Amino acid sequence: MQNPLISASAIAILTASAALPAFSQSPAAPAADPAPAPDAAAPNQADRAPRPQPEIGADWPFWGGDAQATRFTPLDQITRDNVDRLERAFVYRTGDMPTGSAEGKYAAETTPLKIGGQLVMCSAKNILISIDAATGEENWRFDPQVSNDAIPYSASCRGVSVYTAPELPDDAQCKTRVIEGTIDARLIAVDLRTGQPCGDFGQNGQVDLWEGIGEKVPGWYAVTAPPTIVRGVVVTGAQVKDGQAEDAPSGVIRGYDAVTGAFLWAWDLGRPGEYGQPPAGETYTRGTPNMWTTATADEDLGLVYLPMGNSSVDYYGSNRSDLENQWATSLVALDALTGEPRWSFQTVRKDVWDYDLGSQATLLDFPTGEGQTTPAILLPSKQGDIYILDRATGEPLTSVGEIAAPDTGSVEPDFLSPTQPTSEWHTLRKDNLVEKDMWGFTPIDQLWCRIQFRRAHYVGFYTPPSADRRWIQYPGYNGGSDWGSVAVDTRRGIIVANYNDVPNYNRLIPREEADERGLRPINELPPGGEGGENADVGGAEGAGDPQAGAPYAIDVNAGWRNDVTGVPCTRPPYGGIRAIDLNTGETLWDTPIGTARRNGPFGIPSMLPIKIGTPNNGGSVVTAGGLVFIAAATDNLFRAIDIETGETVWQDVLPAGGQANPISYEVDGRQYVLIAATGHHFMETPIGDYIIAYRLPE
Template identity: 40%
Template sequence: MIAVASGAVIGLLGLALAGGGVWLVALGGSWYYALAGVGLLTTGGLLIARRSRALWVYAAVVAGTLAWALWEVGFDWWQLAPRGAVVVLVGLWLLLPWVTRALVRDGTGRPPAAWRGAGIPLALSVVAAAGVAVAALALDPLDRDGRLPVRTAAAPAPQGNQPAGDWRAYGRTEFGDRYSPLDQITPRNVGRLEAVWTYHTGDVRRPDDPKETTYEVTPLKIRDTLYLCTPHNQVIALNAETGEERWRFDPKVPDETNRQHLTCRGLSYHEAPAAAGQEAGPSGAACPHRLFMPTADARLIALDADTGHPCAGFGDHGTVNLWRNMPHHKDGFYYSTSPPAVTGRLVIVGGAVNDNVSTMEPSGVIRAYDVITGALVWNWDSGKPDQTAPIGPDQTYTTNSPNSWTTFSVDEALGMVYVPIGNQPPDQWGGNRSPETERVSSSVVALDLTTGKMRWVFQTVHHDLWDMDVPAQPSLLDLKTDQGTVPTLVAPTKQGDIYVLDRRTGKPILPVKEEPAPQGAAAGDTAAPTQPTSALTFKPPRPLEGRDMWGATLFDQLACRIEFRRLRYEGRYTPPSTQGTLVYPGNFGVFNWGGVAVDPVRQIVFATPAYLPFVSKLIPRENATTNYVSNGKPGLNENYGAPFAVDLHPFVSPLGLPCTAPPWGYVAGADLTTGTVAWQHRNGTVRDLAPVPLPFRMGVPDLGGPIVTAGGVAFLSGTLDYYVRAYDVTTGAQLWESRLPAGGQATPMTYLAPSGRQMLLVVAGGHGSTGTKAGDAVVAYALPPG
């Protein structure tokens, strides 16, 4: 009975595999699944008839599967495992005595022995498969080993006029390099780091919060105080030594169901010159040290960093209304999630709009306010790029213009602010974009600090149809080249290119070439004939193929292969379509708002590339009101007023796993002077992503960002498992990790405590979009005393 029951089960597996395999063949895919399905069906039938030939047939299935798997993916264990696991387990089952005893040898009527006759080839094929699996476990063909230069002898010193032990801006300085000159923590001693205090903000998720409620904040450290903001825009000051709360400010941001995001990535700081007089607050105290925070209800608030009270002379009792002069005022549709840029006399702010709701969105204008009074100094509106003087009270900015939702960088010596620009909604259809929009979408724009006029623009995607905003703060450094030291800007992008530009002119330092791009955009639209690619790139090394599809088993892998063949895909920049287009890299990005970390002394970059494809399917709209892809407010991706809504989702299997094979996330190091990637290693485990907490190091995406230190150690907390980790910057080797109480999707920072100890600070509050555990923890680490 066991043989008969086994035959029935194997026959059903074969039927599913053969049916899906025939479908895949009809779509032009691999023949393996159909042939393997026939093999399982034949095996099942022979088992039901109690014929020993079943073992011979199944031996051929195992051997054929092994040969096919090695031909497709080599010794990549995480690719071999789903191809062979079910097949080998069934083979082991068939070798068990209670199965083989029930079988009859043809022509004899006698049962075979498991390890003789028909059992021998099956046993040998199973052993061969096991041997390949063991060998693959010892190899990682996707890892790249190497070393970054320890120090460039003639490299310029790191810039910035703040104390070495402070972290006074989101990227530590307005240069945004995320580099600390502290060196107490080194590769030799980092393994001794321990948590010294934990603080809980008390700001937790509320029932009416949007899905994308996130802790993405990088705290500031100024003198002896830490400053951070929470998703609901509460500002908290902590003792930098002990984590004890000093003050708290709550702007009372009202709940709003229209909001897509509830995020505060950080605060900005301004310190007046000692001799400068400041306006008096309500208590008569000066406000020479001030913090700036944009809120989820579109206010820009200035706070006294010493007391937490609003700076009364800034705007209207400490507040500037960012809705002023905005078209299409609708609560929840415009706000700023990133800290503004601050100079000696300006605070410069952008903003985000809800993704692809309509063609009548607020403007993406960039505005500069007087850092003391809050008076508008200039406004750069991409719809009217040459008219930067403050507009009148009855005027409005350009509707639906490209916005900048991420963080800016500033070079006051050159007199420029560097603004990463996004796209004009709708992201996936661009038939009605203006020439002004086409010029600046998905680009880095350099604006004059005095006038707001555009000094230069560098576009990273032409006629963007994939939501490939420039997502991260550019990093500034002075790079040593064959032509001498050049003021440089490093811009990571969603599509994987890292552009290294002369920040005076926007001209590439590392080569950029135009490559042919797929054509055939949706009705009423066009696709750019070429797209730029940097010499320093983390783009996928080749277009996806069927062999890149993945799953926990043969069966969900087969489902992914079928879906892959049904989608339109011609490589990077395949236009969105009504058929459904595979977008790879997806709009999650190879890099996102966490950006990269740059060591200006060693002239290197520490990066965390991620690889997750998305599906973009255009849905023809019959009117401007019906919801096609969303339920209720705010109508994300509906594109009211455009010809198409867009169904946008990750490319995953029926089990919810990525359809593409791991690794999905790496750490990597590159030399900025040559544009070469020195090393790249898979990073992070699926412990907190899998149904059971198995710490398989498959390589998971990071959503946060790294920092680097003069001690030669990099830190990262944003992977989708709940750890903060330390790495050797030279080789990329992981040196230390510590479990976090929640998702750490924020960029960590490091500072010098009043006691003289170098501290590592990590915020662990989770991220709604990635589904990581929510929390409200701020954790400080340090080396043990002595």
Template identity: 40%
Template sequence: MFLLTALFSVIGIVLAVGGVWLLALDGSAYYAISGVLFLIIATLLKRRRSSAHLMYALLLAGSLVWALWESGFDWWPLASRMGLWLALALPLMIFVRRNAFQANKILLPVWIVCTALTLSPLAMQDPTAVEGTMANRVIDPDANIGFADKSEWRAYGRTNLGQRFSPVNQITVDNIDDLELAWEYQTGDTKGPRDVTETTYQVTPLKLGNALYLCTPHNWLIALNADTGEELWKYDAKVPAESQRQHQTCRGVSYLPPSDVDEASYQNVAVKVNQPSEQLEPVQCNAQLFMPTSDARLLAFDPTTGALCENFADAGVLDLMHNMPYTQSGYYYSTSPPLVANGRVVVAGAVNDNYDINSPSGVIRAYDVKTGELVWNWDSGHPDDTSPIGPDETYAVSSPNSWSVASADEELGLAYFPMGNRTPDQLGMYRSPAEEKYATSVVALSLETGQAQWVQQFVHHDLWDMDTPAQPVLLDLETDEGKQPALVVPTKQGDVYVLNRATGEPIFPITEEPAPQGALPGDFTAPTQPTSAVSFKPEPLTEAKMWGATPIDQMLCRIEFNSLDYEGRYTPPSEKGALIYPGNFGVFNWGSVAVDPRRQVMFGMPLYLAFTSKLVAKDGQDLGETNRGEQGLNENAGAPYAVEMGPFLSPIGIPCQQPPWGYVAGVDLQTGKTAWQHKNGTIEDLTPLKLPIKMGVPGIGGPIITDSGVVFMAASVDNYLRAYNIKTGTQIWQARLPAGGQATPMTYINSQGEQMVVQVAGGHGSIGTTIGDYVLAYKLSK
């Protein structure tokens, strides 16, 4: 009884002190009242009074009424408010020594009622779910899917259209239970002690001929036998470690088909090389592979052996730091594959966020695909002059960059680049009118000249690092006005924009909505922000939506919520600290969405995770250790403010907002309506207990769709590859992965006529999934 009394006393003190603090912030009075009740119960227990049980019954009943008033019959919010209190009632009822029956006469039935209502099937419903089905009809049987060959996957999104759609259909909803592991390969490239936090394995391999081509986080290029997973050759780019690099990753490589033979009859034959490919002499290349490196080089390879291409740039090596205004090591590099289209290899790059106001340029450059000669350069800081820059000239300082994957319509002669922001991301006073125009947008550039043909902006005067993260998806969409060349692009803030890719005009309406105001002196906030008719933007957060494993950490989250500036989407960052929701991971990120152009439907993975953003006045003081990557304190050298960002988490490291945090969703692109939406993923790899409880967890990565209506995706923070029925969104299969699956899968037909599904599992540094170096291939059992 002494221990129970002490426990109730400690809980009472914590709740009373925290509750008064919360009241001072105009928050809920529940915690202060509960704290007082716990202290009264502890006093009564110390005096061996049976009235302690009556008071605890009052606490339970009052807590249930309050919980239902705040959250309704929504199990996770209800359980977090009631679970610990219901558990504490058990020792109170069991270990009472006197008047046991009398003491429990009221508490026991109250406990039973509260437990029954908390565990009621009514509370198991997900009020955020959208129940429905997608019409399973083929609208455009002759849809443009890039190429018909089922055996290949030639670009990051299978083709430059970025659809992530494959015409293969052997694996179906009916036979997917027979899918099993066919082979497994380990690259040997794993995260090292000197690597930055954001060391991640995000690659989607290419399948050309009978070989798979993939890069690793440290820029090894590897060729595997697509049937067996046997290593054919490997090239190590010898990238040095660099602590100032924000990302250490490679999402993929690019391919140039051979030019002097009929492509339909060409089969790339990668051969087994018995020495490291970097030791081979450069050769004249017909077909070429391109890999960007994290030390800002572009390498061109012979696909058969992995030897460098003698004909491209400097014996296969192009230095991407040329003409940069600033050249700090680790501040500029490409993490995404370049775009190969219409005789160009077009390279964009990532510029570190919030490290220095004087950083390299975000210029996009097109080189002759065979020689590496600069053809044009489009710099959003100087967007009108795209002729190749002179040897003594430099690009614009810190101009908005494009770090994600681009798409192309080679018939229209246009390339589509998702644009980021100018660094510093949270300080807008350094931006020119041209940079304002092209930041946080999609821009269509002429493949011939590099001139911008149109731009559609998604955030005005972006102060939130809401850069456009996803590869645009191209399809021909049937509309009331007839078939239109469409572009679909999801954004961090949750909107999905559907545009005419020839003109940039919206197919589904875009409207402007009022935005919160208030910015630092010398800066401003846009009065309105755009939003799309197709949207997954979240409802605004409230104190009642704060969450925790127990009422205590939930109370602490409420205190933090009420201490931050928050006025909804687009709350400006501040010195006090602002709540940014959706947060820096966005609702959608680089994984983009998958689109079936025949059925004209979209599959996506909306994510809901709030971040905090705080501007830290430097005033000439030493801030200690800075430049911590995307999460943490970054210096903004040369600016008066540093910025500190990170996910909005409780003291025990779980999100402060109530779940679900992650979903899968299907959209009918004919109507723009969400057909279904279901929570996705479990907490199995988030807790030591390994409980596979489906809560709807965060994830980063992307999906693919096959012609049979099966969707494959890993991405979530539990280590699984999953399959879904596109019609209903129902999960129909899963396979345990040995590491985090934060890469988009791909599929192809092997030389034996079998459909293979390949998933890279290597983990993600900043979201904490299991690190590894695995490539796994699945096929139907015989």
């Protein structure tokens, strides 16, 4: 059915252009021709049949490696037997480093794509760059001029997407285009060959995502993940800065034409059955759950799978609507042509723990016995549970159980769900904490942590939030699995999952106390963010978040650090990596990831090569050669792990933190492995702008 609002959106794209920032290109890239107006007619749905997807082969054409997001490459030149001969092929520097008010807010998390002979990527502040995949020589760059003011929690751009338009002539500008979302809420499309803006996309290559969101408050609404493209539709959500206010920007998911940039549909969960733009003068439903991470597309079914977060106030739920409770912290399958929901699977009911789904889901053929398989989707979660669902219906293909969820100590016991789902097939979650798990470098700080454990409210997994004292959340909001997601060796039938294993130490802050502390939401802060202890947005998420409109603000001690030594109060390891049999869900091996070389009390690196297991951020790539390449940990090491044994068989010291997903590709018959060493402010690793590729010597 034709969308009656397409015409209005086309006009809006044109009229909004005056408010969009100017572009800056390298001198080698000439200016694009003026953009024609997008076609006001709704696209012909018959033209959006399933389209063949590029095989991964020698390339890395998707953020997750292939269209299934397995992060697996069939390349096998590098093996356990020769990996110790790896050497750096090139080091490229993006030039995007924090200056001025961006200091302390950089976490680029970049993963390039490899298309043909080039690597295409985005920097922390959305500079689009193409380099030669064999030499690292720069081909072009395109700077959309993102302001420091737009940085939300971090300056991050995890990746880009590439789309080849079948209806355009082979020699047309932007026949193949690179599309990114920006932290100042734009969709930008440039030509893969030249880096020039795509004149046929929106207004001179950009679409304004603030349309329908409401008052433009820099840093409150941002896109940090690559958009997902299915059947010619660009699907994007956005990050809404956590914990600010109930009256936050909407978590709406929108679809745009990949060639024209024309608005196609919006899934606004607060307006069921309506898929157009909001009426004039209104906005999409405010404060609803958002999707800040990466979706997955199924071209055959025409579905896009959205890992959803919870509502804008993470740690209090009594004011949420029934629709918010229905869709929050769920994997939602939308029809990519209409935006209509087809099914959903909820991993947390009435989530008040910030257990949003951060991992990209993976498509696979799941063994069902007697040599048969069924199209499935693998869903990791922050609380550690891993689910396998039917791709078409969302029905679980592995066992899902129910556990009783406590309500003692809660400020809203009548709101909480009395039970929660849990995976009986596999979980990364460890046993509940006990006092002997408290740890320290000396008996004194261990005793201090034991005292804090006794003082806190803790009744195990799903301990509800409390205000009269601290409560222990375990696992903390960093997982389990986070945005780095899992990798799946589809030939060996092995899932590789790295995970965090640290608690948070939290307290709800009564509104009167929050006001005394000056905790104010981002839209009430003066320019520059001065006023109130939450003005420094470079700290941990949840540390002094105002949650305006709710009776409580929130204090989160992420990782539950000892106030004296600065190290976690629980004993190591704080993170690990695990291999799981895809057929049975059984653990094949599990080992800590990360050494103590950059960690120690009082922030002093110990330089000890002891494998203690550190917090980690970012995922892995698995190769047909039987290796798992991963950085992620806070020790600045890039390592290769034998997938059969879990043994680290090679490592290299990076010049900055490796909190990014690596890739592997081939040029002229030689296999490369690449990692972005760009650092992470929250993980406290050095910030850099390095893109480092490795290969075997000739």
